[in-house]
């Protein structure tokens with residue numbers, strides 16, 4: 504890719520989140536990730552190219568020196584910062600505008616700094632794997648927080664029983680962010696039990712929201728609809744998946760062949776999420792167990808009587824286990840972190856120059872990583888302890904908001920990295936993306952949001968219904984029983 508010969512016609516819109524917009528190259532397996540800003544915020548126009556460059560460099564350093572050592576080399580692609588011609592970025596911004604979903608248009612692409620991040624296109628597989636005519640399928644999952652908080656600082660008992668994702672659903676529905684509740688529960692996905700993972704993935708397929716996207720040959724084929732009222736088309740997905748699971752025709756006596764295809768598809772996803780674990784002497788994968796946290800969320804639709812105390816847990820080096828371990832660096836919960844944040848703030852008010860030494864805004868290097876790894880377990884009242892815990896919390900927040908990309912394609916018998924399934928065989932790769940640092944200044948917002956989510960959940964699930972509704976409830980108990 505020659506940076507001085509960039510042509511917007513070589514790129515197309517690929518996707519976006521809250522903070523960045525991604526375009527993919529038409530020929531090469533590359534994407535460009537460009538930052539976005541609130542459209543009403545003209546302040547970013549004053550951000551110098553130098554500051555923007557530093558910002559993106561911080562993102563790369565954080566991925567390289569903090570997240571990579573914690574999550575494992577093999578899952579992370581940190582990318583490189585590139586300086587792009589301003590004219591190219593402006594033309595690109597105009598070109599992609601019509602493709603952007605309406606709900607993301609509250610922000611505009613950064614067309615001022617000329618800085619971007621160049622990464623491998625993870626929805627594709629490197630060419631040498633592609634001996635088959637069927638293009639790779641890529642499943643992107645944003646799993647969110649996979650454990651129940653266990654901190655002694657928690658003041659609301661429900662946080663120990665119902666996971667943040669399930670509680671947050673009620674708040675999102677009330678705010679109009681989504682039109683239907685998702686039945687996905689992260690604790691099921693992170694359980695390591697194939698049954699529970701199956702249910703979690705099935706629920707993601709039924710209501711993907713922003714937690715599931717599927718690509719075929721790099722093109723998005725399944726996600727939440729732009730019009731949130733519409734449900735995604737599972738039949739359409741099945742049509743796309745048929746050629747990858749041809750023998751599923753024979754399963755289920757062909758009564759529900761579509762169901763068999765989805766069933767196999769889910770199994771492939773489960774296997775890749777659980778793969779990568781090393782084995783102990785008897786060949787059994789080493790497991791990670793959640794000793795500190797209750798392993799089941801009371802709001803999950805998974806039937807309680809099917810919960811067994813079997814030896815589940817996640818294989819130790821699997822992508823899910825790696826992410827969960829980093830998420831669990833948040834062992835004080837926001838309720839325990841907020842007072843420590845205030846301790847740091849007070850200290851910085853007195854000694855503003857200490858901000859750099861304490862690496863509040865980076866740089867994200869080995870020394871930052873040392874503070875994260877070697878933070879004392881007991882509070883000695885020092886600012887160092889407070890900063891260490893705040894750093895750990897922010898790292899955990901990144902892991903709670905990252906995405907996993909599983910890309911697989913049919914392969915030939917002798918290829919490495921095969922999923923260990925009877926038939927068919929796939930070559931696959933698993934990566935973790937969106938590993939940006941979460942801002943230190945975001946902590947007060949997190950504290951308020953946590954209170955809102957919990958209070959809203961308690962009000963919406965425990966409040967006595969309005970009197971007229973109550974009458975109806977008594978008359979039709981069968982229809983209105985609590986879920």
Ligand SMILES: O=P(O)(O)O[C@@H]1[C@@H](OP(=O)(O)O)[C@H](OP(=O)(O)O)[C@H](O)[C@H](OP(=O)(O)O)[C@H]1OP(=O)(O)O
Pocket residue numbers: 520521522671713900903904941945
């Ligand atoms: O707070 P949450 O759990 O709602 O997470 C936010 C995400 O919402 P979600 O609940 O996944 O739909 C949110 O995602 P969406 O914009 O809703 O797709 C962002 O990922 C946000 O991170 P950032 O501010 O862009 O760095 C996320 O904010 P952080 O809390 O990770 O900073």
Ligand SMILES: Nc1ncnc2c1ncn2[C@@H]1O[C@H](COP(=O)(O)OP(=O)(O)OP(=O)(O)O)[C@@H](O)[C@H]1O
Pocket residue numbers: 517518519520521522523524525534536622623624625626643716904906936937939
């Ligand atoms: N390296 C990559 N290869 C392929 N697709 C990518 C890559 N990086 C990002 N994408 C796509 O672009 C989308 C947006 O990217 P990303 O999640 O990094 O945005 P974000 O704005 O940081 O997200 P968030 O809303 O979580 O803050 C992703 O959901 C994914 O589909």
